[in-house]
Amino acid sequence: MGMIDGRLYAQERLLDVAGHALHAYLGASLVTSRLNQKAVIVHGEDIMPMLEFVEKLEARLGSDAAKNTFFPLYVDYMCFKTAMDEGHPPVILVLGADLSTADLGWDCGACGFPTCAEFNKFKREEGGLGRIGAGPSCAWKNFDYGIACDYACAAVYEHKVESRILGTFGMVSFALGYLDDVSAALALCIGPPVELWWYNRPSLAQWREYDDIMEHFRRNYAFHFQMFSSDLRPQVKKDGPWWEQEKEFVSIEADPKYSEYQEKLMAALLETVVEVRPKVEEAKARMREQKTEPK
Amino acid sequence: MPRIHSKEFPWFSPPDMNRREHAVEAAKLMMNAAHTAPCAGGVDHMEAELVWGEKEQEEIAEKMEELSYLPENKRVDEQYRTEAIMAREADCILVLGDTHGRNMPFDANCGYCSGPAGCSFVYSRRRTAAGQIDHSDKSLSKTLIDGPLCQVHVQDLGYSTGSALWMARKLMVDARPFMTVGMAAKKLGYCRASEFMIGILVSATSKNPFVDVHYNYHVLNMRRMVDSVRKHYVITRQFAPDYRPHPSKRFRKKEGE
Numbered sequence: 001m002g003m004i005d006g007r008l009y010a011q012e013r014l015l016d017v018a019g020h021a022l023h024a025y026l027g028a029s030l031v032t033s034r035l036n037q038k039a040v041i042v043h044g045e046d047i048m049p050m051l052e053f054v055e056k057l058e059a060r061l062g063s064d065a066a067k068n069t070f071f072p073l074y075v076d077y078m079c080f081k082t083a084m085d086e087g088h089p090p091v092i093l094v095l096g097a098d099l100s101t102a103d104l105g106w107d108c109g110a111c112g113f114p115t116c117a118e119f120n121k122f123k124r125e126e127g128g129l130g131r132i133g134a135g136p137s138c139a140w141k142n143f144d145y146g147i148a149c150d151y152a153c154a155a156v157y158e159h160k161v162e163s164r165i166l167g168t169f170g171m172v173s174f175a176l177g178y179l180d181d182v183s184a185a186l187a188l189c190i191g192p193p194v195e196l197w198w199y200n201r202p203s204l205a206q207w208r209e210y211d212d213i214m215e216h217f218r219r220n221y222a223f224h225f226q227m228f229s230s231d232l233r234p235q236v237k238k239d240g241p242w243w244e245q246e247k248e249f250v251s252i253e254a255d256p257k258y259s260e261y262q263e264k265l266m267a268a269l270l271e272t273v274v275e276v277r278p279k280v281e282e283a284k285a286r287m288r289e290q291k292t293e294p295k
Numbered sequence: 296m297p298r299i300h301s302k303e304f305p306w307f308s309p310p311d312m313n314r315r316e317h318a319v320e321a322a323k324l325m326m327n328a329a330h331t332a333p334c335a336g337g338v339d340h341m342e343a344e345l346v347w348g349e350k351e352q353e354e355i356a357e358k359m360e361e362l363s364y365l366p367e368n369k370r371v372d373e374q375y376r377t378e379a380i381m382a383r384e385a386d387c388i389l390v391l392g393d394t395h396g397r398n399m400p401f402d403a404n405c406g407y408c409s410g411p412a413g414c415s416f417v418y419s420r421r422r423t424a425a426g427q428i429d430h431s432d433k434s435l436s437k438t439l440i441d442g443p444l445c446q447v448h449v450q451d452l453g454y455s456t457g458s459a460l461w462m463a464r465k466l467m468v469d470a471r472p473f474m475t476v477g478m479a480a481k482k483l484g485y486c487r488a489s490e491f492m493i494g495i496l497v498s499a500t501s502k503n504p505f506v507d508v509h510y511n512y513h514v515l516n517m518r519r520m521v522d523s524v525r526k527h528y529v530i531t532r533q534f535a536p537d538y539r540p541h542p543s544k545r546f547r548k549k550e551g552e
Contacts, residue, residue: 029470099407107367107370107438108439108478109436109438109439109442110443110444110449110490110491112444128409130404130412131404132406135408135416136443137449139446140474142450143491145450146449146452147456153333153457154461165333167403167405184407
């Protein structure tokens with residue numbers, strides 16, 4: 001006989017769900033069978049370096065800069081932060097793989113190279129980093145990575161646990177080195193046990209203003225649906241009696257100042273990675289000491 | 296009350312056709328699962344076609360065998376021929392295609408294709424107009440798949456395939472994804488809006504036909520065995536006397552005397 005607080009228990013059992021998701025991820029039905037999926041469970045204090053990464057960036061360059069680096073990252077950061085502040089942090093499953101080695105010999109051309117050998121040569125000489133991962137990627141391994149990640153998502157979904165797989169925090173975990181020897185990483189957030197935490201995003205209501213949201217729409221989608229059609233330079237409509245206000249137009253032009261600002265952001269981003277990364281290395285060392293890694 | 300009788304053998308008999316139809320129903324649900332899979336930005340990016348029937352599957356299998364003899368497929372010729380048998384043995388084939396990878400990059404600067412900013416690795420290798428890829432230009436393609444493709448969409452098709460396979464598991468039907476089947480389906484014009492395709496073979500039989508596969512499967516398989524037995528039996532039966540003047544009881548007795 002005994003009593004257990006339901007919310008606390010649900011929170012504790014998120015790790016069990018992570019375990020089931022890992023089984024699905026590692027045992028997914030693949031096309032190449034050569035993916036070598038990697039994964040690590042991050043929970044509790046070890047999530048903090050990910051948040052610290054965004055916070056340090058914010059401290060260094062200001063709130064707007066942190067938002068401008070990659071806006072979806074900031075949105076997801078706020079989801080995390082609110083969950084932590086409210087005492088129900090998610091468990092993060094960092095799922096990764098090395099997609100940048102073409103060892104199938106299929107020479108299919110999907111990557112843009114006529115042969116796998118040319119792909120590998122390009123990778124050695126010119127491969128690079130993007131916002132989320134590194135390339136080039138073997139299309140079939142990337143496809144298999146999609147299958148494996150989907151299996152992990154489906155396993156969590158089957159348990160009716162709130163979740164979302166994030167490229168943003170995948171990018172953060174990739175940059176901070178939560179997984180070694182991978183070219184791609186995604187963060188599958190398991191929990192918190194709150195309805196639609198990652199979709200309707202209740203946390204958004206706490207920090208986004210109505211005008212701010214509408215302005216975002218106008219800036220991003222003006223040419224798709226908020227304009228007068230058939231004009232060469234269309235007037236852009238906005239919420240409210242736009243016909244009573246000064247007319248507004250969208251212009252496309254080079255903005256050296258903003259370009260410089262973006263470069264500054266990128267430099268700050270790399271500095272922050274260097275600053276926070278040792279903490280992740282410490283956490284990994286602790287994990288190895290605890291022998292929680294598979295033998 | 297109507298009765299539905301389901302049985303695996305003889306192949307294509309009415310009870311077997313009932314069983315196959317049920318597998319097709321499962322594949323339809325797999326198709327839906329593929330559409331509802333998680334994908335980047337929730338952007339619609341795929342199409343699907345379900346193929347079933349002896350002639351239709353035979354056409355895909357023959358195309359796979361044909362592809363196995365192309366010089367560019369020399370390294371995977373055995374794979375093509377082995378999996379062609381599975382395409383014949385499957386109850387149906389679910390083809391999934393990525394409609395966006397070639398012509399409409401996700402524009403996320405993700406870096407999976409190679410890294411340079413502005414998704415330029417893809418755009419610089421295509422004919423473009425007004426920042427859009429010209430879908431009609433196939434002039435540069437010298438490989439089976441006309442790459443480079445946007446890797447966000449390729450990965451998304453992986454998610455769709457994963458969900459389709461997950462649904463198959465839930466419904467207790469066997470299913471496995473094959474590059475070779477996708478390539479053949481592409482050549483035959485299935486999922487016409489797609490450049491990158493996968494073929495998922497689906498089966499509801501006692502033995503999963505897509506695993507426990509031995510060498511030379513393309514010539515040593517159940518159908519060939521059955522055909523071979525039929526041939527040899529028909530020949531062998533011709534070496535026995537007429538059963539009417541020589542009933543077996545008397546014939547055996549004679550032997551015993």
